[in-house]
Amino acid sequence: MADARFFKVQGPFTVGQIAAIAKAELADPGLATRVITDVAPLEAASGEHLSFLDNKLYVDAFARTQAGACIVAAEHKDRAPAGTALLFSQYPYRSYALAAQAFYPPVKAAASRHPSAIIDPSAQLGEGCVIEAGVVIAARAVLGHGCHIGPNAVLGEAIELGEGCTVGACASLSHCVVGARVTIFPGVRIGQAGFGFAVSAEGVTKVPQLGRVVIEDDVEIGANTTIDRGAGPDTVIGRGTMIDNLVQIGHNVRIGKGCILAGQVGVSGSTRIEDYAMLGGQAGLVGHLTIGKGARIGAQAGIFRDIPAGETVAGSPGVPVRQFFREVAAVQRLAKGKGK
Amino acid sequence: MADARFFKVQGPFTVGQIAAIAKAELADPGLATRVITDVAPLEAASGEHLSFLDNKLYVDAFARTQAGACIVAAEHKDRAPAGTALLFSQYPYRSYALAAQAFYPPVKAAASRHPSAIIDPSAQLGEGCVIEAGVVIAARAVLGHGCHIGPNAVLGEAIELGEGCTVGACASLSHCVVGARVTIFPGVRIGQAGFGFAVSAEGVTKVPQLGRVVIEDDVEIGANTTIDRGAGPDTVIGRGTMIDNLVQIGHNVRIGKGCILAGQVGVSGSTRIEDYAMLGGQAGLVGHLTIGKGARIGAQAGIFRDIPAGETVAGSPGVPVRQFFREVAAVQRLAKGKGK
Amino acid sequence: MADARFFKVQGPFTVGQIAAIAKAELADPGLATRVITDVAPLEAASGEHLSFLDNKLYVDAFARTQAGACIVAAEHKDRAPAGTALLFSQYPYRSYALAAQAFYPPVKAAASRHPSAIIDPSAQLGEGCVIEAGVVIAARAVLGHGCHIGPNAVLGEAIELGEGCTVGACASLSHCVVGARVTIFPGVRIGQAGFGFAVSAEGVTKVPQLGRVVIEDDVEIGANTTIDRGAGPDTVIGRGTMIDNLVQIGHNVRIGKGCILAGQVGVSGSTRIEDYAMLGGQAGLVGHLTIGKGARIGAQAGIFRDIPAGETVAGSPGVPVRQFFREVAAVQRLAKGKGK
Incomplete structure (x- = not known):
């Protein structure tokens, strides 16, 4: 069909x-x-x-x-x-x-390097890589076997990709170390400096962003998603985590294994998300939180406190989901009563 | 001026x-x-x-x-x-x-192909097309007369553009069939695989995404917006629909004619939006819903149920707008009373 | 380390x-x-x-x-x-x-123009510019001394960059005048037409977008953020303002000096944000508002009215933050009572 x-x-x-x-x-x-x-x-x-x-x-x-x-x-x-x-x-x-x-098995293209690709002589490419038109690969980048880099994508200095990674068209990577079989969709931005500055009476002072982005094996990162590098510690995405489109991951965030982040989620700096947590679309997490293992965050939830392992929360500010529905129902009853 | x-x-x-x-x-x-x-x-x-x-x-x-x-x-x-x-x-x-x-009538550039553009010999370009620097057009792509493809844009294998389409700088298209006079802004991502995987005790299994994106005539798609291709059915954007920047459209979504989606809206997979519906900025819709003809969804609304034709809703979870304002007022009165 | x-x-x-x-x-x-x-x-x-x-x-x-x-x-x-x-x-x-x-002082690369860059002969580049691979610079663009343009970035016709600007990989600029020392991250979209059309019984009529984007000195614009040009007036970003990733700025918006906009904020058309205001992540502002000097808008807040100078607001619709916390507490008490 x-x-x-x-x-x-x-x-x-x-x-x-x-x-x-x-x-x-x-x-x-x-x-x-x-x-x-x-x-x-x-x-x-x-x-x-x-x-x-x-x-x-x-x-x-x-x-x-x-x-x-x-x-x-x-x-x-x-x-x-x-x-x-x-x-x-x-x-x-x-x-x-x-x-x-x-x-419909995955189509495996034959190894190739399009003549228009600009590959620094010091870059190391594994066997079987497919490098499409307009790709730019900077000095000292290292690509494992069988990577596929889409048209006009940009791989920055010294970045590292494991075996079998896919990078979509027009994506850009810098300051990152990526595991095997990671799928990076078109337009993704990985490794740029985080939103780091100190505000004082003297004005704004930029804080050098000295960490990396570390992406473990089998991760998927959706189109136009942005993942900033760490400020000192690394930003880490754990093995098998699935990230949808237009998601924002701030500096120093640590996401565990097998997590699911739906579209347009935002995770502020230094927040930690433990294994197998699930975040619904447009959910937002402020910085410096811990989201426990297997927690489930509802769509559009706003999380301003730590969430225990296994808890399901909804609302903004987020509360346990049963409480959320009780609150919604209570407000509806209240409004009906007052409306009479 | x-x-x-x-x-x-x-x-x-x-x-x-x-x-x-x-x-x-x-x-x-x-x-x-x-x-x-x-x-x-x-x-x-x-x-x-x-x-x-x-x-x-x-x-x-x-x-x-x-x-x-x-x-x-x-x-x-x-x-x-x-x-x-x-x-x-x-x-x-x-x-x-x-x-x-x-x-200020639209400026019509003379037909041209910048020598740096990489155009597969099997691609078919209509008369009067403008192909700017760094563009990549893959095998079997078909462009109607008078298309304008901006610098460093990428058109994937076998995609089809109707007459008079504009594709902005650094946009990327794959797996799509696009009608006439469609305007695609810079950085748009169309046709990548949707967020499709099955979670079971055995882990995560990726579901092949076998549909397309079908975009009808006179559609406008804002900068850095993402539209995933269908999983089996197509993702469809109806004639004359206007989509703002940074919008996320999931796989299998069907949007009717003349709809308006403001900035940062998110539409989850398999949701259907009927003709002339309007979605305010940052509104979010979960999957598998039907939004009726002419419905109006308020800014930041969170929609978790079907919305009847013509209804105006606000809030998260979204309720009819009059109810929403009654609820907001009731909570304000309640909080004032309790604060004494 | x-x-x-x-x-x-x-x-x-x-x-x-x-x-x-x-x-x-x-x-x-x-x-x-x-x-x-x-x-x-x-x-x-x-x-x-x-x-x-x-x-x-x-x-x-x-x-x-x-x-x-x-x-x-x-x-x-x-x-x-x-x-x-x-x-x-x-x-x-x-x-x-x-x-x-x-x-870790900023690394200053030696002036260079990669041979793959496409630079229109009428463009003017200041001394010491670094133009990386795949860059496209259109006719009459003007770059100040010491600008650094990342791989595959696109600078449109007649755009102007002041001294010491940085443009990230795959970003695209058009219709803009940018001050000195502005940092534009990868994938940013500046200057495209705003979401401007008139809806009437006769259908949708596009409104020519005839303004520019004016960015003052020392501004920072995060990855994949989008800033539309004005419809008639300009869109303006004031000196020293810091904008995070995936932010949407609509046409005619005027942002003052020293403002901070966190990730995924959305600002609708013609809204004015005065100096030193701070907007938390995912906050959304409807159009035609004035946000006063030094106001603070909480994460995920939805702003539908003018905010006085210095006020701190939260919630959707946004209210003064103390009122917001009173309302949240009142609803929690109400729901507990009803749940018994």
């Missing part, structure tokens, strides 16, 4: 093969040999397509789908349309992801 | 000509032959300038203006300064826009 | 020299000859390092530091570790900044 100008499909696969790939259970083993040529959304899928149901909002679309096969939690089997082979999974979205990766 | 280094003025025009251009009514036809050489703000205008009053905040400045002519709603005529020719319009800002377009 | 790949340390300096540089008072003059080779954070410092305590959150780290010297307010002397030379300052962060500037 994907536009062939942009994506090249592999396959086909039988439903049985897909069950194995997707770590899902085929409800009717008699359908194992049915041939599936592509993935498609529930409403657009036809008999040769694989689809999936994850979000319950779309159960009605599931009930009407004409997909040849569909990954779904077993609990929804009663709503299943006749004729669709059901692939049961406890994690339907993950199972779909695995199947979609089989139909 | 505009700085001649940056803008070249046309004209002059008589007040009578301006009335016709601006679809306005000249209050005193005896002034029709007065000559106007330029436009200027109320406070800076002199006798040979055209100005306008739209926002009532500036009525005092209108009363003091020395402009030779001024576009204004008839209701303000009592505050008019002597000596200024009044041009009555029901839509003064629109009338001013039409007149200003006559004094 | 800074990574020598990225930063080159000067010195060493004695504690006595540092006291003079930092405008601090050495508590024990007998330690004036102690030699310090570098700066370091409290927890990482050893006997040859200078550290500092500014934020009281870190008093415990101060008490445990092994730094050879430490800049600190005299009030904390009782918590000082034995063996650390204390440098008393009323403004410890400023004193540290001055000392750190001595250890």
